[in-house]
Amino acid sequence: MKLNRLLSLACVTFAVTFAGFSGAASAQTPDVLNVATDATFPPMEYTENGARTGFDVDMMNALAKAMGKRVQWTDIDFKGLIPGLIAHRFDAAISGIYITDERAKVVDFTDSYYAGGLVALVKSDSPIKSVTDLNGKKVSVQVGTKSVNFLRDNCPQINRVEVEKNQEMFDLVGIGRADAAVTGKPAAYQLVKTRGGFRVLEKPLTTEAYGIAVRKDEPQLKAAFNTALAKIKADGTYAAIVKKWFGATAQ
Known part of the structure; x- marks a missing residue:
């Protein structure tokens, strides 16, 4: 009887431990990029017929594909993008964000992916x-x-x-x-x-430059974005996205 109780306890302990490891693994989801945006800024990002669309959306999806990942989006007010990023609510933010000295004090930016102003x-x-x-x-x-x-x-x-x-x-x-x-x-x-x-x-x-915001403690993610950006520029994907949204050739 005592042996049976010990075996039952061991099984329960193993199940709980395994579930804990399984949950941790699924939480990491290395093939997913958690990206935030404020989808109220056409043509950069907005919703149409209930679907998220726009230049930034296409750009991020193309970058993620080049990185071997898929995007999980978080919608948030623009003013909450950088605070949310710093608080680890998501991995990156793309939302027509200008690269500024003030913002660069608290977050890092990728290479500019488009010029605006x-x-x-x-x-x-x-x-x-x-x-x-x-x-x-x-x-x-x-x-x-x-x-x-x-x-x-x-x-x-x-x-x-x-x-x-x-x-x-x-x-x-x-x-x-x-x-x-x-x-x-x-x-x-x-x-x-x-x-x-x-x-x-x-x-x-x-005259301004748009960039993707990432945390300062994620230099490898910044490097991966920059590598992906260079890749989609080289293979014509970037030019096609720019032409789709702005009717012009890539810069």
Whole structure:
């Protein structure tokens, strides 16, 4: 009887231990990249018919394939991307993120995968011709983006209207509650093309580089992304994605 009890205990212990190891192994899932984005920024990332799509989405899926991995997406507000990355909620973030000195203090970035910049968007019939015409006027910006800091540091006479979502910026301009919106060039031109009633000021405010954010304690992941980026540029995949979304050849 005692022997039977010992054997039963041993079996239970083995089962619990095995389950623990099995759970740890599945949690690591080395073939999966956990990637975060804020899918509200067309054409970079957005949802259409319930599916996630966009330039960044195609780019990340292509990079993951070149790395022999698949992507598991996490949707999160833009302002939470870098804090969430630092907190190990995901492995990387791609969401039209500009490489900046401030961000580079807390996270690492891959090589730039596309060049963009900040532009000002106004209604088609607006008399505004340059950013100086916006002094004393209301300009909508999305919290957590470089637009906020750029206007704060370079255009103190502009009244910022900070909103949570990219679409809110455009809506405020559309209904006249803001005189302009400052956002990334791809998103601004996408809105002009698809919605109408808007135009982009001729002179861009900045020239920027988009990068994938990774943690500073993951140098091997950064290197793997850069190797994959070089690979898809060499085999034509990168050029095809750029042409699909921007109708131009790769940079």
